[in-house]
Amino acid sequence: MRLDVITIFPEYLEPLNVSLVGKARERGLLDVRVHDLRNWTHDRHHTVDDTPYGGGPGMVMKPEPWGEALDAVIGGAGADGDADTPHGAVDGGPAPVIVVPTPSGVPFTQEAAAELAARPWLVFTPARYEGIDRRVIEDYSDRHEVREVSVGDYVLAGGEAPVLVMVEAIARLLPGVLGNAESHRDDSFADGSMAGLLEGPVYTKPPAWRGRTVPDVLVSGHHGRIARWRRDEALRRTSAHRPDLIEHAVPQEMDRADLLTLAELGWVAGSDGRFGRTPGAVEE
Ligand code: 6GU
Numbered sequence: 001m002r003l004d005v006i007t008i009f010p011e012y013l014e015p016l017n018v019s020l021v022g023k024a025r026e027r028g029l030l031d032v033r034v035h036d037l038r039n040w041t042h043d044r045h046h047t048v049d050d051t052p053y054g055g056g057p058g059m060v061m062k063p064e065p066w067g068e069a070l071d072a073v074i075g076g077a078g079a080d081g082d083a084d085t086p087h088g089a090v091d092g093g094p095a096p097v098i099v100v101p102t103p104s105g106v107p108f109t110q111e112a113a114a115e116l117a118a119r120p121w122l123v124f125t126p127a128r129y130e131g132i133d134r135r136v137i138e139d140y141s142d143r144h145e146v147r148e149v150s151v152g153d154y155v156l157a158g159g160e161a162p163v164l165v166m167v168e169a170i171a172r173l174l175p176g177v178l179g180n181a182e183s184h185r186d187d188s189f190a191d192g193s194m195a196g197l198l199e200g201p202v203y204t205k206p207p208a209w210r211g212r213t214v215p216d217v218l219v220s221g222h223h224g225r226i227a228r229w230r231r232d233e234a235l236r237r238t239s240a241h242r243p244d245l246i247e248h249a250v251p252q253e254m255d256r257a258d259l260l261t262l263a264e265l266g267w268v269a270g271s272d273g274r275f276g277r278t279p280g281a282v283e284e
Contacts, residue, residue, distance in 0.1 A: 001029070001030055001031070001117075001119070001120060001121070001122070001170075001171075001174060002030075002031045002032075002033070002094070002120065002121045002122075003030060003031070003032045003033070003121075003122050003123075003124070003167060004032075004033045004034075004035065004073050004096075004121075004122070004123045004124065005032070005033070005034045005035065005123075005124045005126065005163055006035045006037050006066070006069045006070070006073060006123070006124070006125050006126075007034065007035070007036070007037060007126050007159075007160055007163075008036065008037045008038060008048055008128060009128075009158070009160055010034045010035070010036050012158075012160040012161075013034045013160065013163065013164070015164055016032050016034070016164070016167060020168065020171060020172055020177065020178075021167060021168060021171045023177075024171050024174065024177045027176070029174055029175075029176055029177055030171060030174070030177075032167075033073075035069060035073060037065050037066070037069055038065070039069070040064075040065045040066075040068035040069040040072065041065050047062065048061055048062060048065050049061050049062060049128075049129045050062050052130065057130075058129055058130035059129040059130060060129060060130050060131065060132070060133055061127050061128070061129055061131065061132040061133060062133060063132070063133040063135050063136045066125065066132055066133075066136045067136060067139070070098070070123070070125070070136075070140060073123060074096055074098075074123060074144070077093050077094065077095070077096060077121075094120040094121045095120075095121070095144070095145070096121040096122065096123045096144060096145075097116065097119050097121070097122050097123070097144070097145045097146075097147060098123045098125065098140055098144050098145065098146045098147070099116070099122055099123065099124045099125070099147050099149055099163075099166065100124075100125050100127075100132070100137060100146060100147065100148045100149065100159075101124065101125070101126050101127070101149055101150070101151070101159030101162040101163060101166070102127070102131055102148050102149070102150060102159065103150050103154075103155050103156070104131075104148065104150065105147070105148035105149040105150040106147065106148060106149055106150065107149075107150055107151075107152075108149045108150065108151050108162075108165070108166055108169070109189070110169070110187070110189035112147075112149065113166070113169040113170050113173060114173055116166070116170050117170045117171075117173035117174055122170070124159075124163045124166070124167075125159070126158055126159025126160045126162065126163050127158065127159050128157065128158040128159075149162075149166065150162075151165050151166065172184065187199070196238075196245055196248075196249060197234040197235065197237075197238045197245065198234060198237045198238045198241055198242060198245070199234060199237070200230055200232075200233025200234045200236070200237050201233060201237075203215070203218060207219070215229070217229045228257060231257070231258065231261075232257070232261045235258060235261045235262060235265070236261070236265065239262070239265045239267065243277070246262070246267055246275050247274060247275060247276070248274070249274075249275060250273070250274075251269035251273065251274070251275060252273075262275065266278045
């Protein structure tokens with residue numbers, strides 16, 4: 001997979017040389033290219049921002065440097081002249097997805113990470129200031145797939161940290177990046193038996209630490225009971241930390257033991273076919 005990042009703070013992306021993403025690069029699984037947006041300015045001060053039309057606080061990133069940078073990085077690749085195949089690659093080459101980090105974007109989820117991990121080429125455009133002149137997003141949306149993405153309901157000073165977050169979430173899904181092919185099966189939010197649930201607690205040696213022991217079931221060697229215990233802990237943790245996930249779960253997809261554990265936590269399937277909490281339910 002190829003990743004391009006266009007930024008006014010290339011050094012902010014240094015963590016991409018480290019750990020999982022750095023190893024994936026060394027092993028040739030990821031081709032990461034970080035570009036300085038100011039290379040595509042032409043004035044003495046390398047200006048990338050200006051005051052907003054209509055007034056108001058802050059600065060807006062000028063369209064010209066972004067246009068030149070994106071043209072240089074993307075070239076003609078994936079530009080689609082054929083109205084029947086939107087975002088298709090005109091020459092059969094890879095079509096880039098342009099990922100625009102912004103707090104006003106669509107939430108970045110595990111599902112979005114999996115979709116992006118399946119694409120051959122991502123171009124990230126982290127902005128500082130109050131964001132990029134709207135015409136840039138409109139112009140590239142005519143010829144490319146452009147996704148405006150937010151990493152959470154809080155405001156950061158720029159999109160560089162969100163790029164680090166997204167690249168790590170995407171890179172670990174690429175074939176061959178994680179040591180054990182099974183390693184992300186039980187992830188919180190991943191598909192599979194724990195779909196939509198948070199992961200419960202984990203333990204390792206020693207068996208006793210500061211007088212605290214490991215739950216007996218985990219050393220019982222009884223795989224069925226261990227799986228059930230983990231599932232119950234996942235339900236408990238999800239109920240406590242993310243009740244919204246229980247509210248959106250489908251009771252028909254739960255087994256009888258799940259329903260019992262949820263009932264202990266105060267959740268019962270309602271007439272609308274969803275879980276609701278009984279009044280006065282005791283939290284974990
Ligand atoms: Cl993608 N950018 C900024 N600046 N703030 C954010 C964000 C992105 N996602 C959440 N907050």
